[in-house]
Amino acid sequence: xxxxxxxxxxxxxxxxxxxxxxxxxxxxxxxxxxxxxxxxxxxxxxxxxxxxxxxxxxxxxxxxxxxxxxxxxxxxxxxxxxxxxxxxxxxxxxxxxxxxxxxxxxxxxxxxxxxxxxxxxxxxxxxxxxxxxxxxxxxxxxxxxxxxxxxxxxxxxxxxxxxxxxxxxxxxxxxxxxxxxxxxxxxxxxxxxxxxxxxxxxxxxxxxxxxxxxxxxxxxxxxxxxxxxxxxxxxxxxxxxxxxxxxxxxxxxxxxxxxxxxxxxxxxxxxxxxxxxxxxxxxxxxxxxxxxxxxxxxxxxxxxxxxxxxxxxxxxxxxxxxxxxxxxxxxxxxxxxxxxxxxxxxxxxxxxxxxxxxxxxxxxxxxxxxxxxxxxxxxxxxxxxxxxxxxxxxxxxxxxxxxxxxxxxxxxxxxxxxxxxxxxxxxxxxxxxxxxxxxxxxxxxxxxxxxxxxxxxxxxxxxxxxxxxxxxxxxxxxxxxxxxxxxxxxxxxxxxxxxxxxxxxxxxxxxxxxxxxxxxxxxxxxxx
Amino acid sequence: xxxxxxxxxxxxxxxxxxxxxxxxxxxxxxxxxxxxxxxxxxxxxxxxxxxxxxxxxxxxxxxxxxxxxxxxxxxxxxxxxxxxxxxxxxxxxxxxxxxxx
Numbered sequence: 197x198x199x200x201x202x203x204x205x206x207x208x209x210x211x212x213x214x215x216x217x218x219x220x221x222x223x224x225x226x227x228x229x230x231x232x233x234x235x236x237x238x239x240x241x242x243x244x245x246x247x248x249x250x251x252x253x254x255x256x257x258x259x260x261x262x263x264x265x266x267x268x269x270x271x272x273x274x275x276x277x278x279x280x281x282x283x284x285x286x287x288x289x290x291x292x293x294x295x296x297x298x299x300x301x302x303x304x305x306x307x308x309x310x311x312x313x314x315x316x317x318x319x320x321x322x323x324x325x326x327x328x329x330x331x332x333x334x335x336x337x338x339x340x341x342x343x344x345x346x347x348x349x350x351x352x353x354x355x356x357x358x359x360x361x362x363x364x365x366x367x368x369x370x371x372x373x374x375x376x377x378x379x380x381x382x383x384x385x386x387x388x389x390x391x392x393x394x395x396x397x398x399x400x401x402x403x404x405x406x407x408x409x410x411x412x413x414x415x416x417x418x419x420x421x422x423x424x425x426x427x428x429x430x431x432x433x434x435x436x437x438x439x440x441x442x443x444x445x446x447x448x449x450x451x452x453x454x455x456x457x458x459x460x461x462x463x464x465x466x467x468x469x470x471x472x473x474x475x476x477x478x479x480x481x482x483x484x485x486x487x488x489x490x491x492x493x494x495x496x497x498x499x500x501x502x503x504x505x506x507x508x509x510x511x512x513x514x515x516x517x518x519x520x521x522x523x524x525x526x527x528x529x530x531x532x533x534x535x536x537x538x539x540x541x542x543x544x545x546x547x548x549x550x551x552x553x554x555x556x557x558x559x560x561x562x563x564x565x566x567x568x569x570x571x572x573x574x575x576x577x578x579x580x581x582x583x584x585x586x587x588x589x590x591x592x593x594x595x596x597x598x599x600x601x602x603x604x605x606x607x608x609x610x611x612x613x614x615x616x617x618x619x620x621x622x623x624x625x626x627x628x629x630x631x632x633x634x635x636x637x638x639x640x641x642x643x644x645x646x647x648x649x650x651x652x653x654x655x656x657x658x659x660x661x662x663x664x665x666x667x668x669x670x671x672x673x674x675x676x677x678x679x680x681x682x683x684x685x686x687x688x689x690x691x692x693x694x695x696x697x698x699x700x701x702x703x704x705x706x707x708x709x710x711x712x713x714x715x716x717x718x719x720x721x722x723x724x
Numbered sequence: 725x726x727x728x729x730x731x732x733x734x735x736x737x738x739x740x741x742x743x744x745x746x747x748x749x750x751x752x753x754x755x756x757x758x759x760x761x762x763x764x765x766x767x768x769x770x771x772x773x774x775x776x777x778x779x780x781x782x783x784x785x786x787x788x789x790x791x792x793x794x795x796x797x798x799x800x801x802x803x804x805x806x807x808x809x810x811x812x813x814x815x816x817x818x819x820x821x822x823x824x825x
Contacts, residue, residue, distance in 0.1 A: 276779035
């Protein structure tokens, strides 16, 4: 066999090289049916013992696993699930066949759903079907004993099948599956590398497989060179994980001991799931425009309040900087942004919000209503002139009156991403500022982002950009205003030393970048 | 134990992925703590389903930003619906205590 590569979707990140082990369906074996009365009693007992074994599993699980199992118990305890099966048994059908048919109908309800989330629930019902069938046939689902380092191959996996198996040092390749399935959530919770949607992977038991759950691919029978390159990636990943784990929950500081604030960039409350707030000093950027995507129309006030409250509560009192709607540019929103010749220099960010105050005010009211749930700061994007800030402040004050907000308004700050703002930061009456390095780089060097052949003009450590940053930091310091950086550069270990040299001491980044960033900071000299 | 107490109510659900597994578990558990018969619908005209059946509730596949309609008949019907509306409006964040079968 020659090397074969299959592309899929990452379900849970990681890398693993090992023998392919086919996980086979363990459900039903044949059994002898009795009278309808006996069959009904047998099914009832099988359902009860399944509830019991699930309850035992819940007792030893926590978090996501316990919630998934609680859902299964609730489904199983609901008479609606088995009503059809008992009716069929009364008509002379054997318990296992009746149960299988009744569940097939329920599974179909979910399998044909439009929504990916509900579609993924069909696996939970398959799981319940098989658990009860095993109880009916007296077979127990056990750990099938995957060899160490094995890459388990299956069409899909049920949550109980996952939980019955020892996964340490092993990985999962699924031909089907969805990243929103319960088993993918479990794989992430248990750090088991998993790639999904690998349609055509053959059942080549024992073949060496490279499970690349960073890129989302599986390679079977890799050539020697491929194997060596993969092994090098594995050890690099392992080494960096070990190094970074040590840095993760410790406060960040330079080699000279200067403390550095580490904040997170988040898009949705879900980004924070399973994260320990102790890894950061707060949230440096909540990108609210994603709330405005994928739903019918714009999100209403209560939807926004709920999302903001969730993030504020997660932070447990640490500051949370919410950026008001930053639509336009590379983030068009149907019904809100307009088609433009040059959208990056057009009606976007705060400009758009000021042009559409009825939309902006909904967000400001929602922010003010959510404010009591934590330590909220409000940040305005794409500000060039102090007048724009003042117009936004006037709307914030109006919104406060409308919702009956009492007490001090949350601190108000701006993104520093237009060179004009960086050069005149002292003219803005703000409580804090945050440098948006992505836009600041593209406006300073007049080069759009993205694979357009202009890569050498897209670095945040160019002297022109660094001088603008240093200028902003100095002006902020003179006014006693906190200033940080929340662009991609803040989480890039290669750029951190240069950014520290500008005097910046606050960085906001993707949660996955925190370990590496803290390590890079610890290795950086103290530039005073 | 007066005459059959009756109540209706509605609540706007904003939960991100809709009435999915965890919210459905909470909603049906809470409904089961009340003696009244409780029904749920996605429109005032129905169809109405048993709000104590998670199988039925999940089969609704109610997406985010849906109005949920409730009606109840029996003891403590008003109280039951007030509790359910609060659960939905609080985005299913409140803990629902043990169930009474």
